[in-house]
Amino acid sequence: MKAHRYLSLALTGALLLAAGGCGAGGNSSGAAPAADMAAPAAGSAVYANAGAPAEAQEGLPEFYTEEYRYLAENGFHAVSTAPLSTFAADVDTASYANLRRMLLSGQEVPADAVRIEELINYFHYDYPTPEDGAPFSVSAEIAPCPWNGDTLLLRLGLQAPQPDWEAMTRSNLVFLIDVSGSMERYDKLPLVKQAFLLLTEHLRPDDVISIVTYASSDQVVLDGCTGDEAETIQAAIEDLAAGGSTAGSRGITTAYALAEEHFIPGGNNRVILATDGDLNVGVTSEGELVRLIEGKKESGVFLSVMGFGTGNLKDNKMEALADHGDGNYSYIDSALEAKRVLVEEMGGTLFTVAKDVKLQVEFNPAVLKGYRLIGYENRLLDAEDFADDAKDGGEIGAGHRVTALYELVPADSPMEVPGADLKYQTAADTGSDEWLTVSIRYKAPDGADSSLLEYPVGQEAQVAAASKDTAFAACVAQFGMLLRDSAYAGSATYAGVAEQLESLPGLEDDAYQEEFLYLVKQLARKG
Incomplete structure (x- = not known):
C-alpha cells in the first residue's frame, strides 16, 4: 500500500465535494436500489479524507471551540x-x-474525542x-492479550x-437540517446536501419524507412528500442555504411533531438530524437537550444524528441527543462516509x-x-x-x-x-x-x-491464538489507548500495532481495515 494512493484519493474526493456543493442535479449516481447494497468490493480503495481542497483551506476558522464529554477511563x-x-x-x-x-489534517486528537468502543x-x-428468529447471535473468544502478558482478552x-429489504416496513423520515450561519463551510451544509441526496436515491415510492430546517427560527420546507416525488425532494435539498443563529431546540420540536403527524404504525418513524451541534438559541445546554429529547422518544420516533464540520463541532451535545433519544450518532467527514452511513449501512442506521x-x-x-x-x-x-x-x-x-x-x-x-x-x-x-x-x-x-x-x-x-476478528479488534483497542495515552496500554506501540495488522490474513480485502492500517503506519512514522 502506498501513501500516495490515499492522498490522491483524498484529493479526488475533496474536489468532488467542492463541485457537488454547487447543486443542480449533479448528485445522481445511478446506484442500485437498497436491496442490492453491498459493502465495498474486495480490494477496493477507500478514501482518506485529507481535508479541504487547497482553496478551501485558506478560509479555515482561526478559532477552535470543539467540545467533547469528559471520559474517565475504565x-x-x-x-x-x-x-x-x-x-x-x-x-x-x-x-x-x-x-x-x-x-489526516494534522490536528492533535483530544483524549476525550477517543471513544474506543x-x-x-x-x-x-x-x-x-442469528438463527431461528433470534434477535442476535452472541459469540465469545478468550485469547492472549497482546499488550499485557499477565492478562487475557475477552x-x-x-x-x-x-x-430483509423486501420485508422492510415503510419509512416516515424527517430530515432536520441545521442551516445556521456556522454551517456554510464546504464541509458542512454542502456535504449535508450531498448526504441527503444520496439517501433520496434509495427511497421507495410509498416512503414519506418531510424536511425541517432551523437557524434563527425553524421552517417546514417539505411536509409529507412521498418517495415517488424524488425531484421535488431533491430540489428542496439543493435549494438549502446557510445563515443566522442556531435555534436547534425549535427545530427538534417541529421535526418530531411532523414525524408524529405522519406516523406509520409498525413502520420506521425517524428524525435524521444533520448539524455541527453548535446550538446557541433557545435550549442550548447538554442537560436541557437531554431532557428535551427524552420527552420526545416516548412518541415512538427514533433518531439518527449526523455530525459535520470542524472547529466548532459540539460532539458532546450530538452524542447526548443520540444516547438519550433512542438513536445513533455518526460523523460525516466526506461524501464517501455519507455513502457508508446512509447507503452501505442503511439498515443499521435507519431500521431499529x-x-x-x-x-x-x-x-x-x-x-x-x-x-x-x-x-x-x-x-x-x-x-x-x-x-x-x-x-x-x-x-x-x-x-x-x-x-x-x-x-x-x-x-x-x-x-x-x-x-x-x-x-x-x-x-x-x-x-x-x-x-x-x-x-x-x-x-x-x-x-x-x-x-x-x-x-x-x-x-x-x-484459544491459544486469537482469530482475525479478535486480533483486529485488539489492534483497534491499542490504537485508541495510545491516542488516549492510556495508563493501561502496556507494551502497545503504533509500530507494534502495524506489525500485528500486517500479519492478519485478507486485510487487503477490506478497504476500511486497509485504511486503518494506513493511519496506524502514519502515526508509527511520527514515533
Whole structure:
C-alpha cells in the first residue's frame, strides 16, 4: 500500500465535494436500489479524507471551540467485590470518522474525542448470523492479550439479522437540517446536501419524507412528500442555504411533531438530524437537550444524528441527543462516509430491530480475579439498572454488530488487582467451570417490556491464538489507548500495532481495515 494512493484519493474526493456543493442535479449516481447494497468490493480503495481542497483551506476558522464529554477511563475491578459489569449497547461510529479527520489534517486528537468502543464498532466482523428468529447471535473468544502478558482478552460479539429489504416496513423520515450561519463551510451544509441526496436515491415510492430546517427560527420546507416525488425532494435539498443563529431546540420540536403527524404504525418513524451541534438559541445546554429529547422518544420516533464540520463541532451535545433519544450518532467527514452511513449501512442506521439493549457480564471468582471493560465509559450502568425497564439502553439496527472487549485477570495471574485481597472476600469454589455469563436485555422496537437472554462462557471459548476478528479488534483497542495515552496500554506501540495488522490474513480485502492500517503506519512514522 502506498501513501500516495490515499492522498490522491483524498484529493479526488475533496474536489468532488467542492463541485457537488454547487447543486443542480449533479448528485445522481445511478446506484442500485437498497436491496442490492453491498459493502465495498474486495480490494477496493477507500478514501482518506485529507481535508479541504487547497482553496478551501485558506478560509479555515482561526478559532477552535470543539467540545467533547469528559471520559474517565475504565480501570480494573476485583471479581470478588464487583462481579457484575453492566453497560448499554453502543453502535455509534462518530468517534472513528472524527479522529480520522483530525489525524489526516494534522490536528492533535483530544483524549476525550477517543471513544474506543466506537472505533472498534466502526468495522465489520465475521460474526454468525442469528438463527431461528433470534434477535442476535452472541459469540465469545478468550485469547492472549497482546499488550499485557499477565492478562487475557475477552471479545464479545453481537450480530443483528441482516436487513430483509423486501420485508422492510415503510419509512416516515424527517430530515432536520441545521442551516445556521456556522454551517456554510464546504464541509458542512454542502456535504449535508450531498448526504441527503444520496439517501433520496434509495427511497421507495410509498416512503414519506418531510424536511425541517432551523437557524434563527425553524421552517417546514417539505411536509409529507412521498418517495415517488424524488425531484421535488431533491430540489428542496439543493435549494438549502446557510445563515443566522442556531435555534436547534425549535427545530427538534417541529421535526418530531411532523414525524408524529405522519406516523406509520409498525413502520420506521425517524428524525435524521444533520448539524455541527453548535446550538446557541433557545435550549442550548447538554442537560436541557437531554431532557428535551427524552420527552420526545416516548412518541415512538427514533433518531439518527449526523455530525459535520470542524472547529466548532459540539460532539458532546450530538452524542447526548443520540444516547438519550433512542438513536445513533455518526460523523460525516466526506461524501464517501455519507455513502457508508446512509447507503452501505442503511439498515443499521435507519431500521431499529431492538431498543434499550443492555449487557451484564457476571464473572466467576473461582476462575478470574479481575477484569477491565475497554471503552463504553459513558454507557456504564449500575447493576440494578439492568433489570429496570425504565432505564435507557442502546439501540441496534438491522445488520449492526456490537463488539465489547474485556481485559481479564486469571485467578493465578501474578498481576495484582485493587480490592482482590480483602480478608473476608476470598474467591470461593462455585462448583462451576464457567468463566462468566453474558446476560442481554432488549425490547422490540415498539415494545415496553424487555426480554432476557443468557449465554454462559467457559473454557471452550479460550484459544491459544486469537482469530482475525479478535486480533483486529485488539489492534483497534491499542490504537485508541495510545491516542488516549492510556495508563493501561502496556507494551502497545503504533509500530507494534502495524506489525500485528500486517500479519492478519485478507486485510487487503477490506478497504476500511486497509485504511486503518494506513493511519496506524502514519502515526508509527511520527514515533
